[in-house]
Amino acid sequence: MFLIDFEPVGRRGQCRGEQSLLACARDLNVDIVSICGESGKCRRCKVQIISGEVSSPTAEEKKAFSEKELQQNYRLACRTFPRGNVKVHIPPESLTAPQRTQVEGLALEVNPEPPVAALAVRMEAPTLDSPEPDDRNLWTALEQQHGIQSGSIDMMVMRTVSRSLRDAGWHVSAAVRETEIVALGKHSTRWIGLATDIGTTKIAVYLVDLETGKTIASKGLMNPQIAYGEDVVSRITAAGKSAENAAKLQTLLVDGLNQAITELCRQIDADRTSIVEAVVVGNTAIHHLFLRLPVKQLGLSPYVPAVRSAVDVKARDIGLAIAPGAYVHLLPNIAGYVGADHVAMLLAADIVEAPGVTLAIDIGTNTEICLNNNGKMTSVSCASGPAFEGAHIKYGMRAAPGAIEHFRLTGVERDIQTIGGEPAVGICGSGLLDIVAQLRTNGVLDARGRMAEHHPLVRERDGGREFVVVERPGKDDITVSQKDVRELQLAKAAIRLGIWALVESEGLTEEQIDSVIVAGAFGTYIDIESAMAIGMLPPLPTERFSQVGNAAGTGARLALISRSRRMVAHQIASLDGYMELACIPDFNRRFAEASSMSWQMSIQSARV
């Protein structure tokens, strides 16, 4: 056993010689980025050995790093094994540390009709003359004082009912869900609901007062499953490898949520057992991994979910540490790659009621798009890839301090804005979008995305061109390479093709779209004009666009506090027609077309 010290996070602990530094970091809950399932390919788990003996660089590492970097002891954590006590430096871009996570979203404009009612009752203690059984005593009081018919009592509540009634002096508050008592407490108990939007990368957690419908605490955190891959496909692959992995992916997630719940409860001085209902949304893969449902068939054509319908499970059955009798409600999925988070977003955007032609887009590693053409809803899913999260981009990084998030080019004058105003360490998704858009509008990129040969800020490096975004004295310059531009083109082409396919299938033109709702953390930060400049979004008057933030989180909270909103979510999932992009005739040619910066939809050419 060796002592490994991770800096600057300051975490240290024991590690075995046969464990890679990445495995060791995971054991110590240090979140190092890894996208490729530890195959040495993604090169994201870059660390620097500060002191101590480690294994020699592997072929993958020699390929990943320059001679100079190797001399500076830069290594891939997944390929490096300790040979003694080691001190490791983790560069910011390799950390999946807590970052700006969007928890704000649309306001909750709905009257609370919570699925769990809080009913306070007074009872008489039993006597020999009237030896009323505890459950009957409670139900009789609920009927007399609230007109509630007898139903069932959760087993965990049954196990404490006798003590609860006596400890509370026969004056209690029952949390009643439909016909079941899911929790029992003193008459003054404030019952709370939990809503969470579990993204592939980020998680938003909210605590809501079930009576008032008010959000009383919220928190953003990273999805701890990231250790098993940044996109859902790598997690599906990991879960498919062994039942142990699948179990680990589930417990990682639940443990992360439980930790967040503990913190939020501390903030508002509440007991976690007063959380009597939870609503969880996420994409279909996350939804399945959270419930430990089978995911193998999600990764194979025709990519079907095991479960589409809304699901109610006991919190205890999945390890969520809230009231033991509480239910977790998962909104319905639509298809293998259009999940409950999309349904929640559509619920928050009130798309069912939207007049005219509305487009709702949730941009992420996977982008889901829904078109509501006067009541007829259709959704598609586009594999937009992790470029927006900074992956596969040479200087890409998450939206963390030091990330370039906005950029303007005037001649050779470059203006950059970084998150937190910190010295630039990399480029996040919105920054990349801005840079590429500025390069395009300034003619540094042509319509096909080719970088100009002769430009003062363009240079040849490693057999390709790159644009220098910012010079860093004593360090590498931060650049955007021709390859990075290609990555972004693939991402934007996927989204634009999705929009095209939806509009086309309804016999509309993009011009006929009355409003575009852009949701998701990334969607909130992007410059809509930049997105239009590179052809990711259709060219429409900017006033038709609205950026709504974490609409999925808002939808989850709506479904938490309102039974009728829950019904609407069910309606959305049932009504929404799913269109499989892979089934579009001539898909590859159209995709290539859509990757052009100046691609404009043409009805004539597009009609199939």
Place this chain on the structure above:
Amino acid sequence: MFLIDFEPVGRRGQCRGEQSLLACARDLNVDIVSICGESGKCRRCKVQIISGEVSSPTAEEKKAFSEKELQQNYRLACRTFPRGNVKVHIPPESLTAPQRTQVEGLALEVNPEPPVAALAVRMEAPTLDSPEPDDRNLWTALEQQHGIQSGSIDMMVMRTVSRSLRDAGWHVSAAVRETEIVALGKHSTRWIGLATDIGTTKIAVYLVDLETGKTIASKGLMNPQIAYGEDVVSRITAAGKSAENAAKLQTLLVDGLNQAITELCRQIDADRTSIVEAVVVGNTAIHHLFLRLPVKQLGLSPYVPAVRSAVDVKARDIGLAIAPGAYVHLLPNIAGYVGADHVAMLLAADIVEAPGVTLAIDIGTNTEICLNNNGKMTSVSCASGPAFEGAHIKYGMRAAPGAIEHFRLTGVERDIQTIGGEPAVGICGSGLLDIVAQLRTNGVLDARGRMAEHHPLVRERDGGREFVVVERPGKDDITVSQKDVRELQLAKAAIRLGIWALVESEGLTEEQIDSVIVAGAFGTYIDIESAMAIGMLPPLPTERFSQVGNAAGTGARLALISRSRRMVAHQIASLDGYMELACIPDFNRRFAEASSMSWQMSIQSARV
């Protein structure tokens, strides 16, 4: 660690010096009787040390055994600790080994309307053009082929649904309970139900084909909780001592049931996961211990159950190893000492429909009696004690091989019948009842139960009289002592007083009872005339009595295969008015009266 060898059961294993022989026996799954919670008082855990060093006899043991017995190395297992390797002989009367356990009962005369329907469906595999999610595919098939509306799927079934459908080639059988799919298997799966009557002493387990309603296997076993006390009060006390004890009492019971299920499944070559519904009945304490519900309030006045209503819990939540999605249904209780087994008995006896005045009695350690007076039902509970199980009786024993079960006295001529025709080793409940009745009718006992001083078979021993039942050359004679007679009088007085209280409260006389249903294993074996001779049962023409065997087990099976019978059970529990015997005015005087052998109910004297 010492090696302990238990004979004649032939079990041996390691034991620590600080473990009593009783604790050691339990660790090795050797079932030694113990009634008093290991306090050295009940003297039932008698063993004989054959070889090896043990601790010295304690004061309790010196009191429990004669000088001769101590010389023969008779010891109380709960008071004896090994000092080296030890060989122990367990006398038959100290063993709670499998015995005659009644599993037969009334025939099931009911059309099966099982709560779980077996529905075979064929589906189409999903394609890219029709990527139907697995759950929707299944529900659509259920709707089209069986007219079943969409409902929910148990989480454990969800977790295997994708594999189940594909492994079965999209031709499956769904076990549907109300609106929930609780199991999924190949289309040819035979779905089975489990019914069990858990007595304080004995357990009857049945497997039933849910489609035909036929019982396909059954088995009797001892309740393994007996190690924690023979009556429910000692088990309530034990469970109240620590949460650990309560947990142990529950797992002991569930483990015993799981073992029985394994054996029964082997007999009929079925998989335990094809058991998709279970019905459990037992008295209120057993019911609560089985679910690990609070029992403390059951042991304290006013003795109220935590839960009276019928309960449905997931089998997995209580550790019952059947289909993971299966429910366990527990019939309702009526009161703290009138439980679900009584409801099941009344269900099997069809008491709701019985015309005239019907009395139904389930005799046991606790005896429950119900009077149906032309549709008005009232029940009482009588603490008849464990005398019928052979406890607190000098030569008492369970109904095991060698137990005297029938006895006739003609002058000084004694005829005995033992179970299995084995040499007599003790007296079981029905034997004791016969002996006392014969002593009474032959004038050896007077009306108050006093043993005659001058009778060739009566002798003075240890300061009291005893009747010699059988001489055993080279061994102790088997006798019935004056004290044993008193024990039986207490038991019979409790029962008769219960009958009196019910009849009296309806303003009836015993003569007006049209029929008496005697249920329970003990009730099946007793001689009704003997019971009348000692005044345990009212003197009525014998044709008014029917002995129905394990009616509780029959009731459990009825509730297992018929939803409408389940509703009737609910009706019984709701309609049945419970009367608390302790509330009878002048209880003690009446109890003393009822202990007389010749007590006859007198309306005048009895009316309160």
